[in-house]
Amino acid sequence: MLNGIFFVCLSLSLWTSGSSLSCKWMQHKFQQFSKNSLVLIDSMGNNSTNTTNTTVDARVGFPNHLYNQASKASAEDKLSFTVQILEEMVVLFEEDNSKASWEEIREENFLQVVTQVADGLRSCIGSHSYKRKNKKIQMYFKRLSSHVLEQMDNSAQAWELIRKEMKIHLVRADLLCSSLLTN
Numbered sequence: 001m002l003n004g005i006f007f008v009c010l011s012l013s014l015w016t017s018g019s020s021l022s023c024k025w026m027q028h029k030f031q032q033f034s035k036n037s038l039v040l041i042d043s044m045g046n047n048s049t050n051t052t053n054t055t056v057d058a059r060v061g062f063p064n065h066l067y068n069q070a071s072k073a074s075a076e077d078k079l080s081f082t083v084q085i086l087e088e089m090v091v092l093f094e095e096d097n098s099k100a101s102w103e104e105i106r107e108e109n110f111l112q113v114v115t116q117v118a119d120g121l122r123s124c125i126g127s128h129s130y131k132r133k134n135k136k137i138q139m140y141f142k143r144l145s146s147h148v149l150e151q152m153d154n155s156a157q158a159w160e161l162i163r164k165e166m167k168i169h170l171v172r173a174d175l176l177c178s179s180l181l182t183n
Helices: 002-022 024-028 030-043 064-071 075-093 104-125 135-150 156-182
Strands: none
Touching: 024 030, 024 104, 024 156, 030 104, 030 156, 064 075, 064 135, 064 156, 075 104, 075 135, 075 156, 135 156
């Protein structure tokens, strides 16, 4: 009986120390990388593109309800949600953006940082917990591609709209993950 209790306590302490080790990235690197991604996406902006009064197509709509659901979810689910948003963002930026107003090197730097954030957050989740992709997030990003980029012929204005929308995602993802640091 005593050996059983000792084994349970030992297992629990090893699991706890292992999970805290996997989230050191979150505690030590997340805020730095998150801030860098925001600085980089700002640097991609082009003030000469006249999009001040233009917003992303109403049929697409920002997925506030998904962020609200994620904010009430477990820490692991918050991280999974954020990783999926970041991965979808990278895929979106890999579309034909030859007409975008920013320099290619700025985009490459931005995507590299976003990928590092996604990888770092994924390391906090652990490989033991496979999460299915959220279909609503996938559909949202597909609608951005078809209703904004394709309908606007991948123009500089369309890409500026996408850049601004992705900045909002980065801010919301930062808030979502930062809430885990304060708890």
